[in-house]
Amino acid sequence: MTTFEIFLILAGLLIGSAIDAGADRFARQESWIAGRSRCRTCERTLSWHELVPLAGWAISRGRCRTCRAPIGWSPPATELAGALIAIAAVFSAPPGLVVLTVLLGWLLLALAAIDFRTFLLPDGLNAAVVLLGGAMLAWARPADWVMHLAGAVIGFGLLWLVELGYRRLRGRDGLGRGDAKLLGAIGLWVGAFGIAPVLLIASLSGIAAALLHSVRESKKLSGQSTIAFGPWIALGGYIVWLLQAARIPALSAFL
Numbered sequence: 295m296t297t298f299e300i301f302l303i304l305a306g307l308l309i310g311s312a313i314d315a316g317a318d319r320f321a322r323q324e325s326w327i328a329g330r331s332r333c334r335t336c337e338r339t340l341s342w343h344e345l346v347p348l349a350g351w352a353i354s355r356g357r358c359r360t361c362r363a364p365i366g367w368s369p370p371a372t373e374l375a376g377a378l379i380a381i382a383a384v385f386s387a388p389p390g391l392v393v394l395t396v397l398l399g400w401l402l403l404a405l406a407a408i409d410f411r412t413f414l415l416p417d418g419l420n421a422a423v424v425l426l427g428g429a430m431l432a433w434a435r436p437a438d439w440v441m442h443l444a445g446a447v448i449g450f451g452l453l454w455l456v457e458l459g460y461r462r463l464r465g466r467d468g469l470g471r472g473d474a475k476l477l478g479a480i481g482l483w484v485g486a487f488g489i490a491p492v493l494l495i496a497s498l499s500g501i502a503a504a505l506l507h508s509v510r511e512s513k514k515l516s517g518q519s520t521i522a523f524g525p526w527i528a529l530g531g532y533i534v535w536l537l538q539a540a541r542i543p544a545l546s547a548f549l
């Protein structure tokens with residue numbers, strides 16, 4: 295492993311930490327950047343060693359040192375995800391695509407972290423996935439842009455139709471417009487043939503997470519249950535892109 299690859303993985307821990315804090319502030323409608331991180335219960339400003347990814351959480355056993363309020367699993371989980379995204383990119387993307395792939399993964403992690411908390415996928419982050427996808431096409435796949443543009447149109451169009459159809463049938467919103475925008479942005483990365491596997495992974499993982507959640511909360515799932523779909527679209531998009539970037543011969547017929 296090169297020094298740069300190790301740097302990317304360690305940076306993933308810090309980026310994950312920043313994404314967790316940023317998503318928290320977005321959900322509370324606070325400024326994204328201003329101010330030091332505080333305990334959400336006793337408002338004490340956290341010291342630097344409490345903010346060290348994974349270690350800070352592990353040493354304090356997931357609780358605030360002052361008020362003992364539980365911090366929750368979100369910080370270590372997001373930090374670990376930030377590093378795993380970099381590890382997956384280092385091991386599957388060709389050297390020329392590692393940086394673009396890692397950036398895509400971190401953008402998708404930020405979208406997922408915000409959607410979990412707010413059921414929103416900010417337009418700005420979706421737009422960043424599109425811009426980065428344009429850079430990837432110009433850099434790595436200039437001859438395939440028609441297929442990738444078709445992926446964006448199909449991805450957006452498909453979920454937009456589902457959204458309209460659901461509203462017509464049930465008279466209420468089932469799917470947010472942000473989900474369609476996110477699948478469109480991912481479609482630019484994975485192309486027309488990547489949309490079906492993205493949706494397959496998204497649906498299966500989304501259903502599995504909803505079932506787990508209902509077991510833990512011992513609630514029955516119903517048509518009224520609210521589930522964030524964005525995180526699972528993001529997960530499917532990253533997995534399919536990684537497989538495409540790796541260009542595994544046995545999979546190339548399906549993706």
Ligand SMILES: [Zn+2]
Nearest residue numbers: 333336358361
């Ligand atoms: Zn506290």
